[in-house]
């Protein structure tokens with residue numbers, strides 16, 4: 001089979017790594033991919049958001065299955081567009097993609113179906129919002145309704161910072177139209193966990209739990225990032241909590257999808273806060289999480305292609321999914337300055353010095369040689385990006401804020417952590433930064 005993966009980050013590298021292990025996969029493509037993905041798949045110089053370009057490529061190459069990584073092409077309706085051309089695609093359709101593309105849509109869904117979540121109100125008028133400032137007390141959780149690359153949530157400690165955030169989001173529109181509507185939420189205290197679930201429209205099957213580390217600094221300090229690392233399984237999961245999640249969240253969610261006529265097929269990512277009152281939904285995403293996927297897929301024993309086909313053919317209830325008992329820790333290495341401004345193009349050394357059982361998932365990397373570049377921006381319109389033939393001699397350089405996810409398996413969390421950090425120390429690039437506490441439980445929130 002020919003598979004095309006859409007996206008070019010660590011999540012897509014993990015998807016490519018796992019799908020490449022399927023005996024039924026003959027050829028893997030990735031649009032646009034990155035240097036690490038380029039070692040497993042043929043990278044195609046198309047942006048993930050280029051729905052028309054990707055559809056045309058899939059049609060020309062007779063791709064058997066297109067797997068969508070990021071949320072933007074999903075919200076643009078890439079799955080509907082591929083299906084219209086008679087092509088199979090893994091991911092929810094445009095209507096279901098609203099579960100991530102609009103926070104108010106999701107909050108209304110959760111409220112309608114009695115699924116535990118933070119209390120909320122939505123606003124489209126800045127004056128009305130300012131008059132209601134602090135309506136749930138402080139900290140005040142302020143969210144741009146639309147997609148904002150994971151940056152649209154502000155947790156304001158006091159009125160001054162709440163007003164500043166509202167002015168930026170709704171007044172200055174720093175997230176564009178995503179901030180035309182703001183959702184204000186009650187603050188939930190607790191420990192976060194992520195559960196990625198396969199959903200085939202009728203059945204919801206959770207994968208193993210994971211935890212993401214969103215803040216840049218140790219101890220969950222500093223600004224939010226796209227995710228500085230992850231581990232699986234979550235240290236706070238136990239049977240009782242898993243039962244609560246199944247009964248209070250997963251079952252009403254799939255029932256709600258059916259009642260509302262939402263034919264969700266793909267991966268539903270449920271961001272949870274484990275509070276003193278039990279698990280509550282913070283957010284739904286309509287895709288695999290990044291970096292959770294890098295921590296979860298190495299533990300999956302079953303062929304991912306088989307599961308994806310079961311989802312598309314509504315056979316998930318008959319599909320077994322087996323998991324390794326091992327623990328995984330994935331430590332993110334980021335560019336200096338991230339999540340603020342950072343430089344790209346820093347040569348990465350030590351990638352060949354890691355132990356043989358370590359998986360280094362690439363996020364923002366590219367091959368660098370004199371003639372060609374393969375970064376997302378440069379690749380479009382520049383068809384001379386690296387091919388399998390010429391890249392052997394090319395150095396790999398940084399090409400984004402998040403650069404690598406150094407991933408280790410161990411019989412205990414501690415062993416996986418120790419192995420991951422031992423190998424992180426062998427990799428270097430100018431300005432590299434990483435958290436030292438990935439895989440440890442932080443409970444200072």
Ligand code: AMP
Pocket residue numbers: 118141143150153155185186187188189192214271282283
């Ligand atoms: P979201 O994009 O909705 O996942 O929010 C980003 C991050 O903000 C989450 O991962 C949480 O750390 C935090 N967050 C969002 N909503 C709440 C809430 N109601 N209470 C506490 N923290 C929240």
Ligand code: GLY
Pocket residue numbers: 150212226227285288289290291292
């Ligand atoms: N790990 C958070 C996300 O994928 O949105």
